[in-house]
Amino acid sequence: xxxxxxxxxxxxxxxxxxxxxxxxxPGVATVVFxxxxxxxxxxxxxxxxxxxxxxxxxVARCLNRELIRLQCYEGLxxxxxxxxxxxxxxxxYTQMVKEKIGDVVAGARSIAEAVDRIAAQEDAFxxxxxxxxxxxxxxxxxxHPVVLLIDEVDKSxxxxxxxxxxxxxxxxVSIPELGTRRALHIPFVVLTSxxxxxxxxxxxxxxxHLYIDYPDRDLELKIVRLKLPLIGDRLAxxxxxxxxxxxxxxxxKKPAISETLDWAQSLVALQVEExxxxxxxxxxxxxxxxxxxxxxxxxxxxxxxxxxPGPLTAES
Amino acid sequence: xxxLLLRFVAGAxxxxxxxxxxxxxxxxxxxxxxxxxxxxxxxxxxxxxxAKSRREQAHFERLYRLFFHELRQDLSIARSPELxxxxxxxxxxxxxxxxxxxxxxxxxxxxxxxxxxxxxxASARSGGAGSPRSVASAGGSSAGRRRELADRIRMLEEQLxxxxxxxxxxxxxxxxxxxxxxxxxxLNAARRLLAQSIENRPVSTERLRSFRHGVDELGEVHxxxxxxxxxxxxxxxxxxxxxxxxxxxxxxxxxxxxxMLDVKKTLRRAAAYEGVPLEVFHRRRPPRKAKIVTLCDxxxxxxxxxxxxxxxxYSLQGCFAQVRSFIFVAGVQEVSEIxxxxxxxxxxxxxxxxxxxxxxxxxxxxxxxxxxxQHYLDILNRQTTLIVIGDGRCNYTHPEERLLAQMxxxxxxxxxxxxxxxxxxxSGDSEMRVFxxxxxxxxxxxxxxxxxxxITALVL
Numbered sequence: 001x002x003x004x005x006x007x008x009x010x011x012x013x014x015x016x017x018x019x020x021x022x023x024x025x026p027g028v029a030t031v032v033f034x035x036x037x038x039x040x041x042x043x044x045x046x047x048x049x050x051x052x053x054x055x056x057x058x059v060a061r062c063l064n065r066e067l068i069r070l071q072c073y074e075g076l077x078x079x080x081x082x083x084x085x086x087x088x089x090x091x092x093y094t095q096m097v098k099e100k101i102g103d104v105v106a107g108a109r110s111i112a113e114a115v116d117r118i119a120a121q122e123d124a125f126x127x128x129x130x131x132x133x134x135x136x137x138x139x140x141x142x143x144h145p146v147v148l149l150i151d152e153v154d155k156s157x158x159x160x161x162x163x164x165x166x167x168x169x170x171x172x173v174s175i176p177e178l179g180t181r182r183a184l185h186i187p188f189v190v191l192t193s194x195x196x197x198x199x200x201x202x203x204x205x206x207x208x209h210l211y212i213d214y215p216d217r218d219l220e221l222k223i224v225r226l227k228l229p230l231i232g233d234r235l236a237x238x239x240x241x242x243x244x245x246x247x248x249x250x251x252x253k254k255p256a257i258s259e260t261l262d263w264a265q266s267l268v269a270l271q272v273e274e275x276x277x278x279x280x281x282x283x284x285x286x287x288x289x290x291x292x293x294x295x296x297x298x299x300x301x302x303x304x305x306x307x308x309p310g311p312l313t314a315e316s
Numbered sequence: 317x318x319x320l321l322l323r324f325v326a327g328a329x330x331x332x333x334x335x336x337x338x339x340x341x342x343x344x345x346x347x348x349x350x351x352x353x354x355x356x357x358x359x360x361x362x363x364x365x366x367a368k369s370r371r372e373q374a375h376f377e378r379l380y381r382l383f384f385h386e387l388r389q390d391l392s393i394a395r396s397p398e399l400x401x402x403x404x405x406x407x408x409x410x411x412x413x414x415x416x417x418x419x420x421x422x423x424x425x426x427x428x429x430x431x432x433x434x435x436x437x438a439s440a441r442s443g444g445a446g447s448p449r450s451v452a453s454a455g456g457s458s459a460g461r462r463r464e465l466a467d468r469i470r471m472l473e474e475q476l477x478x479x480x481x482x483x484x485x486x487x488x489x490x491x492x493x494x495x496x497x498x499x500x501x502x503l504n505a506a507r508r509l510l511a512q513s514i515e516n517r518p519v520s521t522e523r524l525r526s527f528r529h530g531v532d533e534l535g536e537v538h539x540x541x542x543x544x545x546x547x548x549x550x551x552x553x554x555x556x557x558x559x560x561x562x563x564x565x566x567x568x569x570x571x572x573x574x575x576m577l578d579v580k581k582t583l584r585r586a587a588a589y590e591g592v593p594l595e596v597f598h599r600r601r602p603p604r605k606a607k608i609v610t611l612c613d614x615x616x617x618x619x620x621x622x623x624x625x626x627x628x629x630y631s632l633q634g635c636f637a638q639v640r641s642f643i644f645v646a647g648v649q650e651v652s653e654i655x656x657x658x659x660x661x662x663x664x665x666x667x668x669x670x671x672x673x674x675x676x677x678x679x680x681x682x683x684x685x686x687x688x689x690q691h692y693l694d695i696l697n698r699q700t701t702l703i704v705i706g707d708g709r710c711n712y713t714h715p716e717e718r719l720l721a722q723m724x725x726x727x728x729x730x731x732x733x734x735x736x737x738x739x740x741x742x743s744g745d746s747e748m749r750v751f752x753x754x755x756x757x758x759x760x761x762x763x764x765x766x767x768x769x770x771i772t773a774l775v776l
Contacts, residue, residue: 010350010357027360034346034361045370074566087594095590157567195370197563204368205336211373252659292659 005064007036022051022058023223031210032059041168041189043153043204046212048194049256053151055212056190060147065188068142069149070135072156078163082173083137086130093125126177137181140173145185154193158200165203214247215257223257228264238275239264246287246297255287263287277301317347324362324383330433331379333372339365386505402487402495404428406479410472420468427472427502434506465510469503535765539620539735550764551661554624557768558631565635565775575599605637606728606774607699611688613706614643614667615679621735621761622705623664628771630660635775640695643667644684646677648691679709681747682716689719693726700727701774705761707736708748715747721754730754733761733770 007013013029013036024032032055035042044052060067070081104121108114133141139148153161167173171183191207193199215223220240224231231239240260247254255263263286272279281301288294321344325335343365350357359380367376407428422433476499480492487495535553542550581597608629612622622643629639640652649671655663668675696702702723708715724730732755734741734748741748752758761767 026356027363030350030357030360031364034349034364037349038342038345040342043368074563075570088589091589091592091594197560198369201334205338207368208364209368210364211367211370 005062007033007063009033016062017058018226020058020062021226022054023219023226024055025215025219028055028210028212031208035208036063036188039186039188041191041207042210043199043207044190044192044210044212045195047214047254047256049258050212050214051257052192052212053149056147056149056192059188059190060149063145063147063188066142066144066146067149068135068139068146068187069151071151072153072160074155074157076156076160078160079134081134081136081160081163082167083134083175084132085126086132090125090130093130128178131175131178136167137173139187140167140171140183141181142187143184146187148187148189150189150191152194153191154195154197154199161200161203165200165206168203168206214254217241217244220244220257220260224260224264227261228268231264231268232273235267235273235275236264239267242275242280243287249296249300251288251293251296252290253288253293259287259289317352318344321347324379325366327383328366328376328379331375333366333375333379335366382509386508402491403498406476406483406495409479410475417468419465420472423465423468423472423506426506427499434509462510466507469506469510473499473503535768536763538762539624539764542620550624551627553764554627554631558628561632561772561775562635565632568776569603573600573603575601605635606701607638607697608636608640608774609695609700609702609727610639610641611648611684611702611704611706612641612643613645613679613681613704614673614675615645615677618705618707618735619668621733621767624764624767625703625705625733625761625771626655626664627660628767630655630663632771632775637699642688642692643671643673644688645673645675646680646683647673648684648687649673650692678711678713679706680713681706681708681710682714682719685716685719685723689722693723696723696726698728702727702730703733704730704751704755705733705735707734707746708732708741708751709745710747712745715750717747717750717754720751724754724756729756731756731770731774732758734758735761737762 010029010033013033017024046052104117105114139146171186172180174180224236243255243260266286284294284297288297325340328335346361352358367373407424426434480496576599578597578599582593585595586593633639642648642650651667654666738760759770
């Protein structure tokens with residue numbers, strides 16, 4: 001088997017992630033490197049839209065691994081996350097082999113003996129064939145190392161979190177009918193959380209913690225340039241500065257990197273060369289997703305909120 | 317590396333950060349794999365292992381800066397071990413002067429390079445009034461204690477000068493110069509540390525401890541005695557609590573909404589499995605949501621409690637079929653429109669500034685109830701929960717409890733929240749005894765914990 005690519009040091013992580021289209025701060029790179037080196041899961045927290053999920057995808061891309069994603073939601077249970085028996089398929093097979101049952105129980109002298117004989121055939125129905133692996137089992141039984149992304153883990157119920165804890169500490173799963181499955185390769189695990197509830201201390205202790213905040217100006221500029229090579233220098237500067245100023249306001253949902261990129265893309269599509277107040281007013285809906293936020297920024301514009309680059313403290 | 321990290325961990329624990337042994341082990345293991353001389357990497361390793369939530373992050377930042385930048389041992393001295401010995405012996409000779417005073421002991425430890433004690437002192441100090449720790453360590457205001465610690469630092473400074481002068485025979489003047497410079501540095505660092513813990517005192521109330529703890533402490537403070545910064549913190553706390561409550565409600569509702577067996581749907585699905593009902597479906601009941609009508613006394617002291625209740629109610633709007641709010645002093649005014657148009661906090665500010673009501677008038681419950689009955693009685697029906705929040709002090713006017721009884725007749729239940737402590741309810745111009753007889757439920761509502769208990773009972 002060919003050896004999968006590995007990160008050698010922190011600088012390598014940064015370069016590799018950048019090659020995969022993800023620009024990160026040294027802190028992020030350090031944590032990613034350590035997670036891979038020590039095989040610990042990463043718990044990524046941060047506001048929506050700063051690239052938490054994207055990080056996992058980028059890691060998968062540059063390690064050349066498959067990405068298996070488990071989206072958490074309220075009410076997610078083991079059957080949806082781990083494995084499920086395919087009832088329909090089992091039933092169908094039962095129907096098709098109905099006649100065979102006659103052969104199996106033929107010559108049985110008592111009912112007890114007939115039942116025993118049928119029980120001996122049980123394995124045929126509880127085998128690999130009828131199991132439907134869900135993301136966690138997929139990640140554990142994968143032939144090659146994978147990246148397992150457990151997205152929005154804070155949305156799941158506390159019971160599921162406890163179950164996850166068990167899986168993440170041993171990387172093995174027991175299926176009563178089939179026995180214990182141990183991971184061939186420890187997957188690279190990324191958990192993301194939007195901080196809508198606190199994760200348990202036990203889970204936190206097992207993970208490396210990474211908080212991704214809104215990027216600083218240079219980083220954001222670099223990201224915009226990487227994703228949209230067509231954008232003009234001047235527009236990119238103005239754009240990033242304007243977003244940073246809007247972010248400084250007291251908004252319900254502050255614009256994150258994904259909003260910056262959306263905005264940049266729409267400005268490029270509109271063939272805007274320079275960011276004026278008019279343009280800002282008209283395209284505000286791209287960056288502010290709440291009506292009251294849009295209103296607030298509009299008010300600020302009326303009061304002389306400027307988009308020109310300058311010290312951030314000048315407004316408010 | 318190991319002793320350095322352990323010292324940091326000890327300091328961090330003393331300052332209220334929770335760090336487990338396994339995390340320290342992990343961290344050491346991680347440090348082996350990176351280049352610890354590069355600070356960005358070193359810091360992110362520590363951060364990834366020790367600060368495991370957003371709230372701990374700011375606290376960690378502060379401790380990190382303090383420990384690795386401001387309290388750093390002077391390098392030139394740390395390099396010469398013979399001086400370190402002298403330092404130890406000098407500190408030893410200070411011991412009789414120290415006696416049993418814990419804060420001086422902490423300072424001496426600090427001079428010897430162990431900041432844990434002083435950090436604990438400083439953070440206990442900044443815990444603010446009401447924290448059991450600062451009360452236990454010694455009574456008195458935090459300002460007084462601070463002055464006391466500053467005095468100790470000065471005292472120690474004098475003693476050190478004396479000791480150094482006394483050892484003129486053993487030590488050369490260069491050594492003495494180095495030593496006094498070292499002690500001066502450390503003492504200045506201690507002063508900075510002290511000054512810093514004062515700077516962010518109000519904020520650190522909730523930052524220094526775990527968040528829950530902060531809420532608990534804040535939860536017991538009377539609404540009327542909150543400082544503006546605490547009001548800010550309170551809003552944050554409420555947002556957090558509301559989010560958690562919403563989680564609980566939605567879980568509760570999904571469980572409760574499971575109704576009777578949906579025969580049709582189950583049979584339809586069973587057809588796919590040759591008539592075997594493998595999957596069972598249930599009907600979903602629409603959740604029963606209450607209509608809320610609030611009637612808030614907005615005069616003086618009551619308003620501080622009312623605003624937080626309105627904040628919570630409107631944050632939980634989705635859990636109710638309808639929320640309508642009225643405010644009164646001597647006359648009723650509906651403010652639902654303001655809440656509809658603005659975000660919760662902005663609306664509350666707006667009400668204070670713009671609502672057409674005379675905030676300085678004497679509270680007149682009778683008149684307010686009369687006006688309410690005249691204009692709004694028809695909004696009360698069998699699904700309505702009427703919440704009145706007020707102290708029941710009618711300024712010796714007629715309370716008109718008979719009108720309240722009429723309103724009670726029309727709605728599902730009537731709850732009275734009183735922001736006064738129960739022992740004052742029946743004194744002076746308070747008509748609580750009369751009102752109490754009419755209400756289904758009367759609750760004191762003085763602080764966040766009581767309010768939270770009420771709201772939880774209301775929605776669950």
